[in-house]
Amino acid sequence: MAAAAEIAGCFAFWAWLRLERSPLWLIPGMASLALYAFLLTRVDSAAAGRAYATYGGVYIAASVLWLWLVEHKAPDRWDLIGAGVCLAGAAIILLGPRHA
Structure with missing residues (x-):
């Protein structure tokens, strides 16, 4: 959202x-x-910076969806690959093991 x-x-x-x-x-x-x-x-996160960094990947993927659904321009393979890489990075940041 x-x-x-x-x-x-x-x-x-x-x-x-x-x-x-x-x-x-x-x-x-x-x-x-x-x-x-x-x-x-x-967002449930102890650190704002980590929440913002994770959100960055989500934002990029959502922007590609906006391109397609609102602007009616089909994403090309580079848009999709780039969004996938960003989501992978967001997942690493979000799910990576943390030491207390």
């Missing part, structure tokens, strides 16, 4: 600046970015 909120918020700015949409797009965009920040704090 955090990734969707962040991507939607950033896309609102993209639409305004790159697609020449109304500046009114910024209102839901900013609300979406605030929702993203809130949702990211709900």
